[in-house]
Amino acid sequence: MKGLLRRACVLAAALVAVPLTPSLAASGALSSGAPSSEGRGSAAPQEPGTSVLRTITSGGRERTYQLHLPDGYDPAKSWPLIVAYHGRGNTGAGTEAFSRLSTLPAVVAYPNGVVGTGDGDRQAWQGAPYAAAGVDDIAFTGDLLDSLESRLCVDTRRVYATGKSNGAGFTGLLACRMADRFAAVAPVAGAFYPGTGEDCDPERPVPVIDFHGTGDTTIPYQGDEDRGLPAIPEWVAGWAQRDRCATRLPDEVAEPDITTRRWTGCAGGTEVTHVAVTDGGHTWPGADGYSGGGCTTQTIKAHEVIWDFFRGHRLPRDKH
Secondary structure: OHHHHHHHEEEOOOOOOOOOOHHHHOOOOEOOOOOEOOOOOOOOOOOOOOEEEEEEEEOOEEEEEEEEOOOOOOOOOEEEEEEEEOOOOOOHHHHHHHHOHHHOOOEEEEEOOEEOOOOOOOEEOOOOOOOOOOOOHHHHHHHHHHHHHHHOOEEEEEEEEEEEOHHHHHHHHHHHHOOOOOOEEEEEOOOOOHHHOOOOOOOOOOOEEEEEEOOOOOOOOOOEHHHOEOOHHHHHHHHHHHOOOOEEOOOEEEOOOEEEEEEEOOHHHOOEEEEEEOOOOOOOOOOOOOOOOOEEEOOOOHHHHHHHHHOOOOOOHHHO
């Protein structure tokens, strides 16, 4: 088994890209029947297939984000939108580089956080103890969605959030406070500090898929009481309870290193899924390059699993 695990994982190595699977490529824009944003028919702000750094003003502060338009972007068709939040000290462009999210048939925005107080030059997100004081990233996210939906043809029922580490923790806060805007969330190696979940009372059940390595030494899988970090299985089970899930299915083990735990029969047709990577580090499964310390599994590609989960969930029609 240890030999199999070594083959499934790599330590901070550059990886060869794998072509997008047909099942992923087939589920992008919808030509009809999708609730389009006000940007329908507007000229694309950049060439399809490209990523460009852009700015908006939020809370009196200039904020930036990396915007990727998928190949074949057509402003006459409605496209899903994924917002991906970087980890502490990383950038939107850095997350785009390793995550392979920009290979998906969706518009992807990679926003940049604000440098935390006394934290050197490391950008971070609201809810963490090292986040910049007085910065409202929830409001920024709302402003970002408004801006993107006004300029692009976005299916407002198919807006999703994912992130790594500190950014993943922030997606937990988004699920709590912006359940009316995000159809589902997918945290990876999440840093779920108390500030990301206090008084969490979402206005609707939120589908969640969570990824975490059992060998993560940065954000330990079993939690860190001194830092207020919960054990990851307990955090996920909390969402299953919040979503009023009726059934926890038997764990599914995919050799050599992936264990998937699922809850079904949840309120509003939602579901909760946890993907544990045995001996996995503080990394993005299937990353194309360095995504954090420790072992990076190649048994699964997080962007593919995330997309399969996202495309099964939409906001209820009464939200838009």
